[in-house]
Amino acid sequence: MTNSSPAKLIDRFGRTVDYLRISITDRCDFRCVYCMAEDMTFLPRNQILSLEEIYTLAQTFVELGVKKIRITGGEPLIRKGALELLHQIGVLNGLHELVLTTNGSQLVTAAPTLKAANVKRLNISLDTLNANKFKELTRTGDLKNVLNGIQAAKKEGFERIKLNAVILKNRNHTEVCDLVQFAIDNEIDISFIEEMPLGIVEKHNRAEAYYSSDEIRRDLEQRFTLIQSTEKTNAPSDYSDIPNTQTRVGFISPHSHNFCSTCNRVRLTVEGRLLLCLGNEHSIDLKTILRAPDFSSEKLKQAIINSMEIKPEKHEFNVKEQPVIFRYMNMTGG
DSSP: OOOOOOOOEEOTTSOEEOEEEEEOOSOOSOOOTTTSOSSOOOOOGGGSOOHHHHHHHHHHHHHTTOOEEEEESSSGGGSTTHHHHHHHHHTOTTOOEEEEEEOSTTHHHHHHHHHHTTEEEEEEEOOOSOHHHHHHHHSSOOHHHHHHHHHHHHHHTOSEEEEEEEOBTTTTGGGHHHHHHHHHHTTOEEEEEOOOOOSOOTTOOHHHHBOOHHHHHHHHTTTOOOEEOOOOOSSSOEEEEOTTSSOEEEEEOTTTSOOGGGOOEEEEOTTSEEESOTTSOOEEEHHHHHTSTTOOHHHHHHHHHHHGGGOOSOOOOOTTSOOSOOSOHHHHTO
């Protein structure tokens, strides 16, 4: 499919924004220690975007040249009506790729419907292969259910499946080789992510838990040969291939290797704020525009175009200081 509109979103640094990440819920059935507090207070229904409003925004962004949409949460698949929304977004004229980030808890039943909804790729969070540690890290999760969900997704033949693993020192940093071997055995990809300091999480010291991509790579090279991938993407992952396997290993390094110069994405929170940067609070309120008595698609489009003027050049993360960003990752949308 091709987009008949010549519109493009270009920021003041010359970067074309053609990738939108949409959080459709701040709720999750897990309580991962690096993502949210154990006793979270979630947004009331009237403060979050309706599914119809989310679709309208997705359609508008595609008309403005967005080619890729990622649906995130919280855990997106626990929102009632999520699968129907994916079906609607998946057939938007001009959208090249619909992808989903999930914790895997719902995939055993949802995988076939996701494939039918034109979801091309899945990112599945998996930080450990140890059931007890999985329970400790997620507080509520069941590892067996997630592993079964991964197998269910594999059977559906998605274009690619990728694991996302947030690595924390003295929590799961000794498992990076086992996680890569699991990815190889299942012919899927894996990305290792440095923890991002979003929200204040009690009983979790981010400075002590920080484990850099360079340390992860060093550990992996004791067991695997990593060859820099020749495939170029605008994604934040720096990919390496493992010879004689189908697996790519990615490193997402917001602290140690800033990737902002090629940023092509913006994020829509479930309460309708368009975040121009993950690591800054630069944003505009699209919900107010959507719900205004004099709403028009032209006003909405112009507000989005104007927002490119406040997209910052880069983020500034520092795990040794209290976060400047007080919103939690589940509110940000991955």
